[in-house]
Amino acid sequence: MSKPKYDVKTVVLKKNIDDKEASEIVEQKKTTLFKSLLSRPKKEDVHFHSLKLYYECMLIVSGKYTADYFRTATHTISVDSNVHEVILGDGVFPVRSKSTLEKAFVGKRGKNKVDMDLEEHVFVEEEDELIFDHHGREIEFQFKINPNTMENYPKELLEENISNVKKPEMAHDAAIDILQTHLKKPLDADVRNLNEEFILHDISEVYVPIFEARLIGPKKKVGLLRIDAVRKKIL
Numbered sequence: 001m002s003k004p005k006y007d008v009k010t011v012v013l014k015k016n017i018d019d020k021e022a023s024e025i026v027e028q029k030k031t032t033l034f035k036s037l038l039s040r041p042k043k044e045d046v047h048f049h050s051l052k053l054y055y056e057c058m059l060i061v062s063g064k065y066t067a068d069y070f071r072t073a074t075h076t077i078s079v080d081s082n083v084h085e086v087i088l089g090d091g092v093f094p095v096r097s098k099s100t101l102e103k104a105f106v107g108k109r110g111k112n113k114v115d116m117d118l119e120e121h122v123f124v125e126e127e128d129e130l131i132f133d134h135h136g137r138e139i140e141f142q143f144k145i146n147p148n149t150m151e152n153y154p155k156e157l158l159e160e161n162i163s164n165v166k167k168p169e170m171a172h173d174a175a176i177d178i179l180q181t182h183l184k185k186p187l188d189a190d191v192r193n194l195n196e197e198f199i200l201h202d203i204s205e206v207y208v209p210i211f212e213a214r215l216i217g218p219k220k221k222v223g224l225l226r227i228d229a230v231r232k233k234i235l
Contacts, residue, residue, distance in 0.1 A: 010205050012154035014230070017211075023213075026227070030213070034217035045217065047215065051213045054166055056209075060141065061203045062201040063176075063179055065197070065199075067197070068122065081112055095113060096114070130182060135170075142231070143230060143231075212225070
């Protein structure tokens with residue numbers, strides 16, 4: 001299948017906390033990075049070094065795979081005990097040979113079985129969406145995207161904060177390849193007249209505002225506390 005042409009949609013989610021609120025969360029939770037099974041440091045032993053806002057990309061691809069093809073198949077039907085063969089078109093299908101055990105039961109008048117080697121015309125349609133974090137790992141999407149949750153001028157905002165933007169490490173074509181492989185299930189070994197198509201519905205870069213706090217704990221150990229600024233959640 002050839003690669004579809006596509007335009008990439010850019011979305012930036014609005015943050016629901018500011019620097020002050022993020023700093024308050026960090027102050028409340030800063031000791032959690034340095035706790036162990038036996039102890040937790042005091043708040044005054046953890047230094048809040050810096051806080052920075054990043055825009056971290058999630059790559060979303062969606063599409064549909066369709067195919068139709070012919071494959072060989074064997075269908076078994078039951079016929080009366082006095083039927084010896086079935087004729088379908090130009091094909092003649094004899095009943096299965098009875099086993100020695102069945103023949104031993106005199107008077108047994110069960111059904112005969114006929115195995116019919118036929119060809120099936122199969123139609124396949126698979127549709128799905130995959131989401132990758134900026135490292136290229138597949139994740140679940142846990143955000144709402146609508147006019148109330150999106151920035152009005154996403155590209156301008158990203159350009160203004162270009163040094164703090166974490167672009168996707170996975171190429172768009174690679175994400176599309178993974179989606180195609182995900183949708184296209186393995187085919188039967190013996191198929192003919194295969195017609196298949198992949199339709200890319202959408203590819204989007206969704207940027208999530210993430211606060212990263214750099215902390216220094218006991219013995220000058222450095223820790224990083226990440227806060228999802230949309231859901232006000234520590235990651």
